[in-house]
Amino acid sequence: xxxxxxxxxxxxxxxxxIDRGYRFIxxxxxxxxVVAVVGIRAHDAVVDIVRLDAEDDAxxxxxxxxxxxxxxxxxxxxxxxxxxxxxxxxxxxxxxSDDVRL
Numbered sequence: 001x002x003x004x005x006x007x008x009x010x011x012x013x014x015x016x017x018i019d020r021g022y023r024f025i026x027x028x029x030x031x032x033x034v035v036a037v038v039g040i041r042a043h044d045a046v047v048d049i050v051r052l053d054a055e056d057d058a059x060x061x062x063x064x065x066x067x068x069x070x071x072x073x074x075x076x077x078x079x080x081x082x083x084x085x086x087x088x089x090x091x092x093x094x095x096x097s098d099d100v101r102l
Contacts, residue, residue: 010052010055010084013089013092014088017039017088017091017092020041021041021043022041022050024037024039035053036051036053038052039051042065044096044097045064045065046065047064047065048060048091050087050091054084056082056083056084058081058083058084058086058087059079059081060080060081060090061077061079061080062076062077062079
């Protein structure tokens with residue numbers, strides 16, 4: 001059984017990302033409601049970003065470290081979009097190198 005097979009909930013997956021060094025922000029609307037959960041981790045020569053808009057709407061991507069705007073990148077090395085569980089599992093399975101290509 002792989003490490004990601006043991007992780008069953010979105011919360012547990014997010015905790016695992018925090019353990020790997022991800023930092024999270026929680027953008028809010030004008031009335032204070034959380035509109036997304038955004039995590040970011042810079043390592044080696046890449047930056048990994050994940051955005052959860054809902055449990056069924058998540059996006060994760062990897063960009064080169066020299067990407068000028070990591071939240072609106074022009075160069076993607078890897079990307080996944082779908083349900084939070086699926087996207088987080090793929091993100092957790094990524095190697096810690098820039099050897100991943102679309």
